[in-house]
Amino acid sequence: MTQTVGTDSLLDQALAAEVLHLARAGGADFSELFIEDSLNTTLRTLQGEVKDATGGNLFGAGLRLLYGTRVVYAYTNDVTPRGLRDLASQVARAQGGRGEVARDGAGGLDFRRVDAPPLYVARQHPLAAAKRAKLDLMRRAHGGAAGVGFVRTVDVTYLDRVQRVLVANSEGLWAEDERVYTRLIVRAIAQDGTLRETGMYGPGAARGLEFFEEKIPEEIGEEAARIANAMLHAEYAPAGKLPVVIGNEFGGVIFHEACGHILETTAVEKNASVFADKMGQKIADACVTAIDDGTIPGAWGMVNVDDEGMPAQRTVLIENGILKSFMVDRVGAMKTGYARTGSGRRQNYTFAPASRMRSTFIDNGTQTPAELIAGVKHGIYARKMGGGSVTPGTGDYNFAVNEAYLIENGEVTRPLRGASLVGNGAQDLMNIVGVAGDLSLGQGMCGSVSGSIPTDVGQPHILISEITVGGRA
Amino acid sequence: MTASTEQLSIDAARTYLLARATTRDVPLEVYAQRANSTSVKAFGGEVSEFKLQARQGVGVRALVRGAWGYSFTENLSRPALDRALDDAVENAELAAPEAGAALLAWGEPPSVDLYGEGLSGVGVDQKVRVALELEQAAMNADPRVKSLPYGQYVDSDREVLIGNTQGLTRGYKALHAMVAAYPLVSEDGQNKMSGDWQFTREFTELDPTRTALSAVEKSLALLGAKPAPTGTFPAVITGECLAELLALFSPMFSGKMVEEGKSPLAGRLGQGIISPLITLVDDATLPRGLQSRAFDAEGCPSAPLTLVEGGELAAFMHNAQTAARAGVTSTGHADRMGYQGTVGVGYSNLHLQPGATPEPDLLRGLTGLKLTGVSGGHAGADPITGDFSLQAEGFWVEDGVVAHPLEVFTVAANILDLLGRVEAVGDTVEWTNWSVGAPMVRVAALAVGGS
Numbered sequence: 001m002t003q004t005v006g007t008d009s010l011l012d013q014a015l016a017a018e019v020l021h022l023a024r025a026g027g028a029d030f031s032e033l034f035i036e037d038s039l040n041t042t043l044r045t046l047q048g049e050v051k052d053a054t055g056g057n058l059f060g061a062g063l064r065l066l067y068g069t070r071v072v073y074a075y076t077n078d079v080t081p082r083g084l085r086d087l088a089s090q091v092a093r094a095q096g097g098r099g100e101v102a103r104d105g106a107g108g109l110d111f112r113r114v115d116a117p118p119l120y121v122a123r124q125h126p127l128a129a130a131k132r133a134k135l136d137l138m139r140r141a142h143g144g145a146a147g148v149g150f151v152r153t154v155d156v157t158y159l160d161r162v163q164r165v166l167v168a169n170s171e172g173l174w175a176e177d178e179r180v181y182t183r184l185i186v187r188a189i190a191q192d193g194t195l196r197e198t199g200m201y202g203p204g205a206a207r208g209l210e211f212f213e214e215k216i217p218e219e220i221g222e223e224a225a226r227i228a229n230a231m232l233h234a235e236y237a238p239a240g241k242l243p244v245v246i247g248n249e250f251g252g253v254i255f256h257e258a259c260g261h262i263l264e265t266t267a268v269e270k271n272a273s274v275f276a277d278k279m280g281q282k283i284a285d286a287c288v289t290a291i292d293d294g295t296i297p298g299a300w301g302m303v304n305v306d307d308e309g310m311p312a313q314r315t316v317l318i319e320n321g322i323l324k325s326f327m328v329d330r331v332g333a334m335k336t337g338y339a340r341t342g343s344g345r346r347q348n349y350t351f352a353p354a355s356r357m358r359s360t361f362i363d364n365g366t367q368t369p370a371e372l373i374a375g376v377k378h379g380i381y382a383r384k385m386g387g388g389s390v391t392p393g394t395g396d397y398n399f400a401v402n403e404a405y406l407i408e409n410g411e412v413t414r415p416l417r418g419a420s421l422v423g424n425g426a427q428d429l430m431n432i433v434g435v436a437g438d439l440s441l442g443q444g445m446c447g448s449v450s451g452s453i454p455t456d457v458g459q460p461h462i463l464i465s466e467i468t469v470g471g472r473a
Numbered sequence: 474m475t476a477s478t479e480q481l482s483i484d485a486a487r488t489y490l491l492a493r494a495t496t497r498d499v500p501l502e503v504y505a506q507r508a509n510s511t512s513v514k515a516f517g518g519e520v521s522e523f524k525l526q527a528r529q530g531v532g533v534r535a536l537v538r539g540a541w542g543y544s545f546t547e548n549l550s551r552p553a554l555d556r557a558l559d560d561a562v563e564n565a566e567l568a569a570p571e572a573g574a575a576l577l578a579w580g581e582p583p584s585v586d587l588y589g590e591g592l593s594g595v596g597v598d599q600k601v602r603v604a605l606e607l608e609q610a611a612m613n614a615d616p617r618v619k620s621l622p623y624g625q626y627v628d629s630d631r632e633v634l635i636g637n638t639q640g641l642t643r644g645y646k647a648l649h650a651m652v653a654a655y656p657l658v659s660e661d662g663q664n665k666m667s668g669d670w671q672f673t674r675e676f677t678e679l680d681p682t683r684t685a686l687s688a689v690e691k692s693l694a695l696l697g698a699k700p701a702p703t704g705t706f707p708a709v710i711t712g713e714c715l716a717e718l719l720a721l722f723s724p725m726f727s728g729k730m731v732e733e734g735k736s737p738l739a740g741r742l743g744q745g746i747i748s749p750l751i752t753l754v755d756d757a758t759l760p761r762g763l764q765s766r767a768f769d770a771e772g773c774p775s776a777p778l779t780l781v782e783g784g785e786l787a788a789f790m791h792n793a794q795t796a797a798r799a800g801v802t803s804t805g806h807a808d809r810m811g812y813q814g815t816v817g818v819g820y821s822n823l824h825l826q827p828g829a830t831p832e833p834d835l836l837r838g839l840t841g842l843k844l845t846g847v848s849g850g851h852a853g854a855d856p857i858t859g860d861f862s863l864q865a866e867g868f869w870v871e872d873g874v875v876a877h878p879l880e881v882f883t884v885a886a887n888i889l890d891l892l893g894r895v896e897a898v899g900d901t902v903e904w905t906n907w908s909v910g911a912p913m914v915r916v917a918a919l920a921v922g923g924s
Contacts, residue, residue, distance in 0.1 A: 053564035055545075055560060056544050270516065400849065
C-alpha cells in the first residue's frame with residue numbers, strides 16, 4: 001500500500017475552538033481535544049509462511065476536562081462536526097448539566113502552534129514501503145534462526161504503526177505530530193525430544209524501515225535462536241536469596257518495573273509510591289544514576305511532543321543515588337507541585353494521558369561485566385530478561401529471566417532455566433552495588449493506566465547483592 | 474482524512490461492505506462491534522475520574538485463493554470502508570493459503586439473554602454514587618486502610634454484528650456493570666494490596682459495600698507477613714489462584730496451538746494427562762458468564778465443551794479452520810480481540826468442575842502453603858512447556874491452621890505435573906475476572922522460593 005502522508009491538519013481550528021468551549025459549559029477549568037488517525041500493519045510468518053496479514057485504521061477523538069484535578073474523559077469514533085459537538089455537550093452534562101458558560105466567555109481561541117521540530121525523520125516511511133519489502137525483512141530474520149542448532153519452529157512478527165495526532169487545548173495550545181514505529185520480533189523454539197525452549201528477540205525503533213540497515217534482520221533471528229539453544233538443556237535454577245548479575249539492554253526491565261513505575265506521578269500523587277516523600281534523599285547506592293529520556297532521536301521511547309502537547313525532555317530521576325525528579329504529567333504536576341516533564345503519554349485516543357516512562361535507563365558506571373561476575377561466589381547471571389510487573393502500592397515486583405546461568409566462584413558455569421526474580425523496588429535499589437559501562441537499550445511495550453505504549457528499558461551490566469530467585473532446585 | 478466525512482452506523486457499514494464484496498466477487502466476512510461504556514473512579518471522597526466511552530469499528534476478512542487477509546477501520550465513511558476492503562484483499566494475496574479456509578452459513582445459535590434489564594434508566598448520578606460508596610466503605614472499614622488507589626465502577630453496553638457473503642447475518646447485545654476495589658493497607662511500615670470485584674448483568678444487584686469490605690479483608694490478611702521458607706511443601710491452592718493459573722495455560726487446549734506445535738498436549742487425546750479428580754469445561758452459554766456468547770467470532774453456535782474429563786484429555790477447542798484440518802467440526806471457539814484482531818481460538822467461560830471435599834477438609838492436617846495468588850504470568854509462565862515460576866502471595870499453614878501471611882516469594886512447577894498431584898478438589902467454584910473459575914485444590918508438593 002502506498003499512501004501520501006498528508007500535512008493537512010486533522011481538524012479545522014474554528015471547530016476545535018468551538019468544541020473546547022462547548023465542553024467547558026459545565027464549569028470545567030480546562031479542556032483538551034486529542035484527535036488520532038493511525039494506520040498500522042501486522043504481518044506474522046510461521047516457518048516462513050505468512051500466517052497473519054492484517055492492519056487497519058484507528059480513528060477517533062478524545063476530550064478531557066479538568067475540574068480542579070478531577071478528570072472527565074470521553075471519546076468517540078464519530079469525528080464529524082456533529083459527533084464532536086455531541087461529545088462536548090455530553091461531557092459537559094456529565095458534571096450535572098449546570099450549563100455555566102466557561103469563565104473566559106465564548107470567544108474564539110488564538111491557537112499557538114507548539115514549536116518542536118521532529119527529533120528524527122523516517123527515511124523509509126512504512127506507508128511508502130511495499131508490503132513485499134516488509135516480508136523480505138521477515139524472511140531474512142527467519143533465515144537467521146531456522147535450523148540453527150535445535151531450532152525447529154520460527155515465528156516472526158513485523159509491526160509498523162504511523163500515528164498522526166493533534167492536541168489542542170483551552171489554553172490555546174495546538175500541537176500536531178506524526179509518530180512512526182517499526183519492530184521485528186523473532187521467536188525461536190528449540191526442541192530435543194520432549195525438551196523445549198523458546199528464545200525471543202524483538203528490537204524496534206521510532207524510525208522507518210531504515211532501522212533494519214543498523215539492526216540486521218538475520219542477526220535478530222540468530223539472537224533468538226542462540227537463546228533457545230542455550231537454554232534447551234539447562235537445569236532448573238536454584239531458589240532462594242542470591243547475588244545476581246543482570247545483563248545490559250533488556251536487563252533494564254528490572255529498573256523499569258522495580259522503580260520506574262513508582263517514580264511516575266500517577267503513583268506518587270495517590271501516595272501509592274514508597275518514593276512519594278523521598279525527593280532529595282538517598283534512595284540508591286551512589287553508583288546508581290537513572291534517567292528517563294524522551295529526546296533520543298529515533299529511539300522506541302522517543303516523543304517529539306508528549307500526548308499533552310509538551311515538547312520532549314531528558315529527566316534525571318536519580319543522580320548518584322539521590323532522588324532528583326519524578327516523571328510528571330499535567331494532572332500530576334497539579335497534584336504534587338512538581339514541574340511537568342513532558343511525560344504525559346497514552347496508547348491512543350481511548351485513554352486520558354498519564355505520566356509514563358519513555359526511554360528509561362541506568363547510566364554507565366565504571367566497572368566491566370567481567371569484574372561484576374568475578375565478585376560473585378555463588379549466584380545467578382541473568383543475561384536476558386523477560387517481562388515483569390509491579391504492584392504500585394507496595395513496590396513488590398516480579399520478572400522472568402529468559403536466559404540465565406549459574407555463577408560459581410566468580411565464573412559463569414551452567415545454563416539455568418525457569419528462573420524468575422521477585423523483590424521490592426525500594427529495597428533492591430539499595431542493593432545495586434556495581435554498575436558496568438556497557439549501557440544499551442532494549443524495547444518493550446509498557447502497560448499501565450493509559451494503555452500500552454512503546455518504551456525503552458536499558459542499563460549496563462549491574463550487580464545486585466541479594467535478590468530472591470524463584471527456581472525449583 | 475477530514476473530520477467532516479459522513480460516518481455510517483455499524484449495521485449500515487456491514488451491509489455496505491457485503492454488497493461491495495459481492496459486486497467484486499470477493500468472499501468476505503464482516504465483524505462489527507459497538508460499545509458504550511461508563512467508568513467512574515472515586516478518590517478522597519469525590520469523583521477523581523469519569524470516563525464516557527463510545528467506540529465502534531468493523532473488521533473484515535477476505536478469502537482469496539484459499540488465503541485470509543484482514544483489515545479493520547474505525548472510520549466508517551464509505552471511502553474508508555472501501556480502503557479496508559482493498560487492504561484485506563491485498564493482505565490475502567500475500568498470505569499463504571490455509572487448508573480448510575471457508576466461509577460458512579452456520580445453523581441457528583442457542584438463545585442466551587445477555588442483556589436483561591441491565592442499565593436502562595440508570596442515571597449518571599446512580600453510577601457516581603456506587604463509586605463513592607465503594608471508596609467510602611473501603612476507607613471506613615479499618616484504620617489501616619490508607620487509600621483506595623485502584624477502585625472503580627464500570628459498565629458496558631455492547632453490540633456485535635457478524636455477516637458473510639454466504640448469507641450469514643446475526644448479532645447480539647450484551648450488557649454488564651461491575652465494581653472492583655484494591656485498597657492499600659499499611660501497618661508498621663508494611664504496605665499490602667489485594668482486592669475483590671463484582672460482575673453483574675443487573676445494575677441493582679451491585680453491592681459496592683460488600684465488595685469493598687471483602688477487598689479490605691483480603692488486603693488486611695496480608696499484613697504481618699513473615700519470610701517464606703525455601704523448599705518443597707504440600708499446599709492448598711485457592712480457586713481464585715488456580716483459575717489464574719488455568720487462564721495462563723489455557724492455550725494448551727487450543728487446536729491452533731496444537732497444530733502449530735506449541736501445545737504439550739498435542740497427540741494426547743484420550744490419554745490421562747492430570748489427576749482423575751479433575752474435569753475441565755468451557756461453556757459460552759452460561760447466562761452469567763463474563764464471556765458468554767450465543768455464537769463465536771465466525772458466527773458458529775456456542776455449546777458447552779468438556780476439555781478434560783476425569784483427568785483424561787477429551788477435546789481441544791477449535792474454530793472452523795483448525796477443526797477442518799483436525800478432521801472434526803468447529804466447537805464454536807473462534808475468538809478475536811474485537812474488530813482489530815485476527816480469528817484465533819480462545820475459551821469463553823473456562824472452569825474446573827467442583828469436587829466433593831469441603832474447603833475446611835482440604836486444610837485438615839496440612840503443614841505447608843496456602844497459595845492465594847500469583848502474578849507476572851505474562852512473563853513467568855510458558856504455555857508451550859507448561860513451566861511456570863511466578864511471584865506468589867499466600868500464607869503459611871501449621872497443622873491445618875493458617876498461621877501467618879508470607880512475604881513476597883515464588884512458586885515454580887509444571888502445570889501438568891501440578892494438576893497431576895492434586896489429591897482433593899473443593900466443592901465451591903470461584904470465578905476470576907479472567908472469566909476462568911476453579912475450586913480450591915490440595916496438592917502433594919509445590920516448590921517455593923523464599924528467603
